[in-house]
Amino acid sequence: MWVFVFFDLPVTTQKERKTATSFRYKLLKDGFSMLQFSVYLRHCASKESADVHVKRVKSFIPDMGHVSILFITDKQYGDILNFCGKKDKILKGTPKQLELF
Secondary structure (H helix, E strand, C coil), X not given: CEEEEEEECCCCCHHHHHHHHHHHHHHHHCCCEEEECCEEEEECCCXXXXXXXXXXXXXXXXXXXXXXXXXXXXXXXXXCCCEECCEECCXXXXXXXCCCC
């Protein structure tokens, strides 16, 4: 399962920029990777694991701005098309799926 965090935070004042930077830093610290400037994603092994990370993200959402969280399955994510300019691009760091049992 993949968890996407999309956000649009105000950055007009120094305090707002600091708050937005802190939010992005906390996402990175929790294992999210930046897909685009305001889009971060994280792979989770299960819905329960995803719920733990969503709860953590909810705890540090800034007072101002807009944050959305989306869950998608590995199969849905496997159909993603990424372009850098007009060329296809493979995302770096995509984890390999492990099966423990």
